[in-house]
Amino acid sequence: MTKAFGLTLAAAMLAAATPAFAQDDPRFCPTRPSLGGSSCTTEPGRVHIEVSTLDWQRDDQPDQREDRIVTADLLARLGVGKDTELQLEWVGYGRDRTRDKAAGTVDTVTGTGDLTFAVREHLAGKKGKPFSAGVQLYVTAPTGRYPIGAGTWSTGVIIPLQYDLTEKVAVAVTGEADAAANQSGDGRHLAYSEITGLRYKFTESVTATAELALERDDDPAGHETMASAALSAAWRPTKVLQLDVLAVAGLNRAAPDVRLVTGGAILF
Template identity: 40%
Template sequence: MKALAVAASIALLPGIAHAEERDYCPERPGIGTPACTIAPGRVSIETGLVDWTREDDSSLRSDTVLIGDTLIRIGLTDTVEAQVGWTPFGHVRTRDKTSAAIDRADRVGDVLLGFKANLHNPDGSGVSAAIHPFVTLPVGRGPVGAGDWGAGLVVPVTYDLSDALNLEFSPELDAAVDQDGKGRHLAYSGTVGLGVAITPAVTGTIEFQTLRDDDPSGATTQALTGISFGWMANDALQLDIGGAIGLNHASPDGEIYLGLSRRF
C-alpha cells in the first residue's frame, strides 16, 4: 500500500506543477510597470535590443541610442521577485545648432537593484497590486550614467476591466540624481495605461505619463504618451515594439524601441 501511494504521488506531480504555472508577464514593453511577479524558481530576461530617443530645442539636438538595456527578474517566492538591470552600451550625439559643433559619447549605464513584492494576485489577474523599491548604482558615467546613486519606489496597480481590457496605474516617487551628477532631488510621476488583447497572442497598450522633476538646475514637468505592442511567440518568449512622444516642450520629442523577453 505504501508503494502504491508513492507511485500515485509521483504520477500526480506533473499535473500539480502544471496547475501552479502562471502566464508569462514581462515588464516590457511600455512606460508603466505591471503589478504581476515572476513565479518562484523562474527567471525572466527582458532586453531592449535598440532604443532611440530624440530631444530637440532651439539650441541643441540630442540623440541617445541604447543597446542591450536588460532587466533580469528572478522569482524568489510566490509573491516576491528580485531584479537586476544594466545598460551595457549607450551612445549620445549632441549637436549645437548655433556653432554646428558635435559632441559624441559612448558609455555604459548604471546598475539597478530592486525587488517587487505583490500584495494581491501575483499573476496579475483581477485586481493586482505591488510595491517595487529600487536603487541605482553609479557604474556608468554621464551622459548615459547618472553619476551618483539614486533610489525610487513604484506602486503599480492593475485591474481587468474584461477579458480583453486591462487598466494600469503606476505612481512613482524618486530620489533622482541631480543633473550635475552630485546629490539627489525629488521627482515623482504617474502613468496610466489601457491594455487591449488584440488576439490571444498580441496585446497593445496606450499610456499617458506626467513627470515632475525638481532638479536644482531648474524644475520641469514632462508629459508623454506612448503606444506599444507585444507578441507572445510562445508561452515563454515575447517580442515587442513601441514608442512615445512628448506632449510639451520639457519632454523628449520622441522615442522608438524594439525588444524581447524570455522566461526560463
C-alpha cells in the same frame, strides 16, 4: 458494453487532465514594453530575461539637439518567493550625441550605463480576480558615464495598480517617487510621475497598450514637467517568449520629441 465503458472512461480522464494542463502554464509576465510598472512577480526558481535591442530617443530643443541610442539594456528577474522577486538591470552600451545649434559643435559620449538593483512584491490580486497591486523598491549605482549613466546614486519606489474591466480590456496606473540624481552628478532631488494606461488583448498572444505619462523633475538646474503619450505592442509566439515594440511622443516642450524601443523577453 465494455468498449463503450472504455471510451467513456478515456473521455473522462482527458476532460480531467485538460484543466490541470492549463494550470501548469508558466507565469510569464514581462514588464516591458509599456512605460508603466507591473505587480506580477516571477515564480520561485525561475528567471525572466528582458532586453532592449534598440532604444533611440531624440530631444530637439531651441539651442541643441540630442540623440541617444541604447542597446543591450538587460533586465534579469529572479523569483525568490511566492510573491517576491529580485531584479538586476544593466545598460550594456549607449551613445549620446549632442549638437549645439548656435556654435555648430557636436559632442559625443559612448559607454556603459548604470546598474540597478530592485525588489518587487506582489501585494494583492490572484488569477481570475480583476484587481492587482504591488510595490517595487530600487537603487541605482553610478557605474556608467554621464549622460549614459546618471553620475551618482539614486533610489525610488514604484507602485503599480491594475484593474481588468473585461477579459480583454484592463486599465493600469503606476505612481513613482524618486530621489533622482542631479544633472550635475552631485546630489539628488525629488522627481515623481504618474502613468495611466489602457491595455487591449487581441488574442492570447497579441496585446497593445496606450499610455499617458506625466513627470515632474525638480532638478536644481531647472524644474520641468514633462508630458508624453505612448503606444506599445507585444507578440508571444510561444508561452515563454515575447517580442515587442514601443513608441513614445512628447506632448510638451520639456519632454523628448520621440522615442522608439524594440526588444523582447524570455522565461527560463
